[in-house]
Amino acid sequence: MNARRTSLIALAAAGALGLAACSGGTSAGGGGGATSGGGGGEGDGVVTVWHYFSDPNQVALMDAYKEKFESENDATVENVYVPYDQMNSKLVSAAGAGTGPDVVVFNGAEAATLALGGVLAPLDEQWAEFADADQFPDSVLHSVDDQLYAVQGYVNLLGLWYNQDILDEIGVEPPTTMDELEDAMAAAKDAGYGGITLSGLPQSQGEWQAYPWISDAGFDYENLDADALGAGFERVRGWVDNGWLTQEAVTWDQTVPFQQFAAGNVAFAQNGNWQIGTAESDADFAYGVVPLPLGDTGQVYLGGEGQGIGAHADDPELAWEYLQGTYLDVEGQELAPDLVGSIPSRADTAEADVVTGNELLDPFAQTIADFGASYPDPVIPPAAVADVQLTVGQAWSAVIGGQKDPQAAADEAVAALQSQIG
Amino acid sequence: MFLLPAALFLGLFSLFPLVQLVRMAVSDVTAATLNADWLFTGLDNIRRGFETGQTGPAISRTLVFVVVVTVLGMLVGFGAAIALRTTGRWSAWLLALMVFVWALPPVVNGSVWKFLLNDAGLINTVLLSTGLRDTPVPFLYDQHWALFSVAFVNAFAVIPFNTLVFRAALMTIDPEVFEAAQLDGASKWQQIRHIMVPSVRPTTLVLLILTLVYGFRSFDFIYVMTYGGPGTATNTLPFLGYLQAFVRYDYGLGAATSALAVVGVLVLAVVYARSIKREEADG
Numbered sequence: 184m185n186a187r188r189t190s191l192i193a194l195a196a197a198g199a200l201g202l203a204a205c206s207g208g209t210s211a212g213g214g215g216g217a218t219s220g221g222g223g224g225e226g227d228g229v230v231t232v233w234h235y236f237s238d239p240n241q242v243a244l245m246d247a248y249k250e251k252f253e254s255e256n257d258a259t260v261e262n263v264y265v266p267y268d269q270m271n272s273k274l275v276s277a278a279g280a281g282t283g284p285d286v287v288v289f290n291g292a293e294a295a296t297l298a299l300g301g302v303l304a305p306l307d308e309q310w311a312e313f314a315d316a317d318q319f320p321d322s323v324l325h326s327v328d329d330q331l332y333a334v335q336g337y338v339n340l341l342g343l344w345y346n347q348d349i350l351d352e353i354g355v356e357p358p359t360t361m362d363e364l365e366d367a368m369a370a371a372k373d374a375g376y377g378g379i380t381l382s383g384l385p386q387s388q389g390e391w392q393a394y395p396w397i398s399d400a401g402f403d404y405e406n407l408d409a410d411a412l413g414a415g416f417e418r419v420r421g422w423v424d425n426g427w428l429t430q431e432a433v434t435w436d437q438t439v440p441f442q443q444f445a446a447g448n449v450a451f452a453q454n455g456n457w458q459i460g461t462a463e464s465d466a467d468f469a470y471g472v473v474p475l476p477l478g479d480t481g482q483v484y485l486g487g488e489g490q491g492i493g494a495h496a497d498d499p500e501l502a503w504e505y506l507q508g509t510y511l512d513v514e515g516q517e518l519a520p521d522l523v524g525s526i527p528s529r530a531d532t533a534e535a536d537v538v539t540g541n542e543l544l545d546p547f548a549q550t551i552a553d554f555g556a557s558y559p560d561p562v563i564p565p566a567a568v569a570d571v572q573l574t575v576g577q578a579w580s581a582v583i584g585g586q587k588d589p590q591a592a593a594d595e596a597v598a599a600l601q602s603q604i605g
Numbered sequence: 606m607f608l609l610p611a612a613l614f615l616g617l618f619s620l621f622p623l624v625q626l627v628r629m630a631v632s633d634v635t636a637a638t639l640n641a642d643w644l645f646t647g648l649d650n651i652r653r654g655f656e657t658g659q660t661g662p663a664i665s666r667t668l669v670f671v672v673v674v675t676v677l678g679m680l681v682g683f684g685a686a687i688a689l690r691t692t693g694r695w696s697a698w699l700l701a702l703m704v705f706v707w708a709l710p711p712v713v714n715g716s717v718w719k720f721l722l723n724d725a726g727l728i729n730t731v732l733l734s735t736g737l738r739d740t741p742v743p744f745l746y747d748q749h750w751a752l753f754s755v756a757f758v759n760a761f762a763v764i765p766f767n768t769l770v771f772r773a774a775l776m777t778i779d780p781e782v783f784e785a786a787q788l789d790g791a792s793k794w795q796q797i798r799h800i801m802v803p804s805v806r807p808t809t810l811v812l813l814i815l816t817l818v819y820g821f822r823s824f825d826f827i828y829v830m831t832y833g834g835p836g837t838a839t840n841t842l843p844f845l846g847y848l849q850a851f852v853r854y855d856y857g858l859g860a861a862t863s864a865l866a867v868v869g870v871l872v873l874a875v876v877y878a879r880s881i882k883r884e885e886a887d888g
Contacts (some may be wrong), residue, residue, distance in 0.1 A: 215835040221801065268851070271636075271851075272850075272851045274704075275636055275639055275640075278640065279639060279640035296636050296854055297636075299635075299636050299637035300636035300637065300639065301640055301852075350881055383835070384831060384832055384834065385833055385836055385837065386836070386852065387833055387852075430743060430745075430746045430747070431723060431724050431745070431746045433742075433745055433746045433835040433836075434719070434745050434830070434831060434834070434836045435620045456789075544846055562800075566635065566637070569852060569853045569854055570853050570855075573848065577833075577836055577837055578836070580835050581836025581837065581838075582836075583835065584746050584747070584748060584834060584836055584838070585747065585748065585835065586834075586835050586836035586837070586838050587836060592836070598774070
């Protein structure tokens with residue numbers, strides 16, 4: 184084990200801890216009407232967990248948590264798959280009908296939507312009595328209206344995956360600057376390979392993928408500089424025009440571009456640490472990861488799934504025991520890097536061998552320290568998060584797909600963002 | 606008395622959701638207020654939709670989409686019905702295949718077509734290998750191609766149904782009519798023009814309206830194949846309504862957009878009801 188890496192990952196975890204409270208914001212009107220343990224009744228010994236994972240490695244993690252909890256408790260865990268696009272609407276509808284799952288595993292960025300929709304039960308009482316609460320950074324706690332609704336058991340973020348075989352063939356080192364990246368993509372194209380894969384889907388995944396590049400160009404949600412946003416868009420559109428990035432990316436969610444990369448004909452992929460398992464199983468070539476080659480203003484979102492208790496859980500106490508025994512537990516958190524490649528959110532687990540002994544996690548940890556940003560940006564009002572993500576995701580897609588000129592797309596997006604963010 | 610179950614069913618699953626949709630369209634409904642009282646805001650949601658510049662283009666795209674689906678669905682459906690008018694093993698086999706295609710869930714159908722239309726898909730592979738194209742056709746990622754591609758796939762999904770209905774209508778024509786036409790020296794085209802087309806006219810009107818309505822409901826193939834992209838290039842009214850209601854959680858705005866699509870469908874439903882009535886009167 185490399186001492187530098189150990190300290191770097193520990194530092195990264197601390198960096199995540201130190202970031203301003205992530206997503207959810209601090210003020211939101213309404214409130215969901217959920218009460219602690221609301222709807223709780225007679226426990227049936229079954230913990231129903233709703234999730235949206237279809238990737239085999241992520242499903243394996245859910246299965247491992249089920250197995251762990253069932254082996255340690257006299258209870259049954261039922262993992263229920265709900266497609267990502269349907270998850271929130273189903274949860275809000277179920278809450279309206281006074282029902283829903285015991286545990287919800289959801290996109291952490293959408294905590295405010297679910298809390299305002301009355302889907303989640305506040306966790307303040309449980310958290311106050313949780314002995315290990317001090318191990319968790321503020322950035323993985325999702326609060327709305329000063330009430331805690333969810334906690335993240337791990338952090339996910341983007342890095343730059345590279346195909347070592349292609350880089351050897353074209354004689355370049357993994358890039359550390361934007362110029363090096365663009366030179367390498369040009370060389371890869373000349374050698375008959377693709378430059379980079381990423382997602383240009385016109386929704387939140389697009390915004391998540393766009394943010395490092397547009398923030399590198401100087402854009403942020405506080406200042407809403409249309410010229411900076413246009414410059415970021417211009418750069419990535421240039422990649423399409425130069426043939427380094429296929430315009431087809433506008434039809435890809437984040438899974439497809441990594442499959443394209445794993446097929447071996449593309450030099451780089453902007454993708455996440457959760458693809459480590461897929462890379463191991465699918466990539467038939469040497470590969471590695473470096474931080475995205477961003478400048479001083481560049482930022483990379485620290486995302487991941489939030490875990491909360493349903494406002495209408497049958498047995499909120501058992502649901503809390505499930506969370507404590509899996510996502511919030513040291514051994515449970517060690518399963519995440521092992522199976523999926525996620526970085527544990529507990530400070531102590533971030534120093535475990537399973538994390539520090541993994542070379543691929545090192546650059547992600549370095550990214551947390553250098554570019555880590557709360558997801559979503561705290562300046563976005565909770566009720567506007569979905570609007571903002573869709574607006575920027577559509578603009579990103581329109582630029583990559585050639586529907587709009589980069590600066591025109593940026594101007595339109597900023598005009599919309601000004602009314603959404605205020 | 607016998608109408609009671611149907612009336613109950615319609616009331617529960619059609620009228621009630623429709624009333625709720627209209628109520629939602631004239632109210633301020635978000636994730637936070639969905640399960641609470643809805644504040645009446647009149648036509649504010651429709652005004653907001655047009656002001657953001659999204660509703661107008663979505664209406665235009667919906668109309669283009671409906672025209673492509675209807676023209677292709679009707680013409681190819683009628684052509685296929687003529688080709689399959691004969692009885693025999695091949696036509697039975699083809700009909701069975703068509704029923705299979707028709708019964709395929711749109712998500713499966715759309716995913717297969719997305720696979721066929723991508724850069725490395727079957728269609729581009731054939732076009733490139735035969736030298737018809739130097740570069741792949743950007744079926745799903747060029748703003749103009751994408752709308753037509755998704756509309757084409759939507760039409761493909763409705764063709765089997767139209768074929769079956771047209772074929773049933775053609776089968777009712779007395780074979781002696783064709784024999785007499787042949788004896789008089791009528792060509793195949795003349796038989797189509799002067800015998801088949803007039804014979805299926807009542808069916809055509811009903812089918813035309815059903816196909817128009819089908820086109821207006823364009824959501825599932827767009828969801829699977831382009832997610833409204835690139836950018837907003839394939840955002841039709843139903844998909845825009847979905848984005849507003851279930852992605853942005855502005856249920857009021859989404860309901861207002863969907864209500865506009867419902868108005869289009871309702872107008873067609875009235876025409877449909879009248880044509881049925883006229884057909885029954887004629888019969």
